[in-house]
Amino acid sequence: MKYLCLVYVEEKILHAMPQSERIALSDESMAYCDGLQKQGQLIAASPLHPVDTATTVRVRDGKTTTTDGPFAETKEQLGGYLLIDVGDLNDAVRIASKFPAAQYGSIEVRPLKEHGCA
Amino acid sequence: MKFLLIVHHNEEAFENMDKGTQRQLLTESIELTHQLHAAGQYVHASPLQPAATSVLVRVREGKSLVTDGPFIETREQIAGYFLINARNLDEAVGIAGRVPGARIGTVEVRPSIEITGLPNSREAYLVKVEG
Numbered sequence: 479m480k481y482l483c484l485v486y487v488e489e490k491i492l493h494a495m496p497q498s499e500r501i502a503l504s505d506e507s508m509a510y511c512d513g514l515q516k517q518g519q520l521i522a523a524s525p526l527h528p529v530d531t532a533t534t535v536r537v538r539d540g541k542t543t544t545t546d547g548p549f550a551e552t553k554e555q556l557g558g559y560l561l562i563d564v565g566d567l568n569d570a571v572r573i574a575s576k577f578p579a580a581q582y583g584s585i586e587v588r589p590l591k592e593h594g595c596a
Numbered sequence: 597m598k599f600l601l602i603v604h605h606n607e608e609a610f611e612n613m614d615k616g617t618q619r620q621l622l623t624e625s626i627e628l629t630h631q632l633h634a635a636g637q638y639v640h641a642s643p644l645q646p647a648a649t650s651v652l653v654r655v656r657e658g659k660s661l662v663t664d665g666p667f668i669e670t671r672e673q674i675a676g677y678f679l680i681n682a683r684n685l686d687e688a689v690g691i692a693g694r695v696p697g698a699r700i701g702t703v704e705v706r707p708s709i710e711i712t713g714l715p716n717s718r719e720a721y722l723v724k725v726e727g
Contacts, residue, residue, distance in 0.1 A: 480642070481643060482642075482677065484667065489699040491607055508711060521640060522639065522640055522679060524598065524600075524708040524709060525708070525712070526600060526706045526707065526708055526709060527706065527709055531704040531706070531707055532704055532705065532706050533685065533689055533692075533704075534686075534702055534703070534704050535692035535693055535695075535702070535704075535705060536698055536701075536702050536703070537623050537693050537698040537699045538699070542698070544689055548704055549602065549604055549670070549672075549702055549704040550670050552667075552668055554667075556602075558709075559600065561640060563601040567651065571651055571653055571660075571662055574653040575653050575660040577664075580654060580655040581655045583654070583669055584653070584654050585652070585654070586645075586650050586651070586652055586653075586665050586666055586667040587650060587651045587652075587653060587665070588644045588645060588647075588649065588650045588665075588666075589642055589645040589649055590642040590643070590645070590646065591643040591676075
């Protein structure tokens with residue numbers, strides 16, 4: 479089953495880290511993703527640019543309106559994601575809990591709808 | 597550049613729509629993925645199970661804390677996503693405007709920090725995390 483893991487971390491915490499710690503965290507995260515990929519459990523993963531780069535788009539009556547900023551202002555911000563393919567929710571939770579950012583922030587694990595929508 | 601388009605809609609309102617309309621939105625979404633694929637802009641896309649199925653994972657002092665999600669309670673919930681390739685934000689916003697979910701909800705467009713296979717990837721990441 480496929481799961482989207484949404485990684486929420488307070489950007490302020492990352493900004494406040496010494497550079498060496500950020501490099502270590504980044505390296506550790508990439509190594510972890512490499513490992514998942516080698517085991518065939520990773521479909522895609524990426525950090526996201528800071529939340530102030532977010533644009534919100536709505537279409538009403540055929541007209542597109544865009545606003546700067548994320549969908550919701552939160553204490554922790556969406557900082558990246560992992561799209562994984564694993565046996566079940568327990569595997570997904572285990573993988574999320576070993577991702578380095580889980581020690582700083584929160585990871586939301588959401589199953590994909592793989593067999594149609596409506 | 598890769599962008600993550602996060603589609604939010606009100607789950608209850610969606611559930612209350614007639615099946616025909618739901619199916620139409622889904623069909624249009626699938627058509628959009630094919631159009632994006634043909635244009636080399638498609639990476640991945642999927643609807644997600646309802647927000648009530650989400651689980652939140654935190655690790656503090658080596659201990660795993662798992663609770664029922666979602667991360668934020670909002671009027672509209674994350675319903676799915678499109679992961680796309682676009683030349684720039686304008687192009688990504690243009691694609692977001694073609695997502696059927698944008699008509700009934702909200703699409704958040706977030707640029708990815710590209711790291712895989714890029715020699716200068718880590719530097720780019722550090723510049724961003726430094727602000």
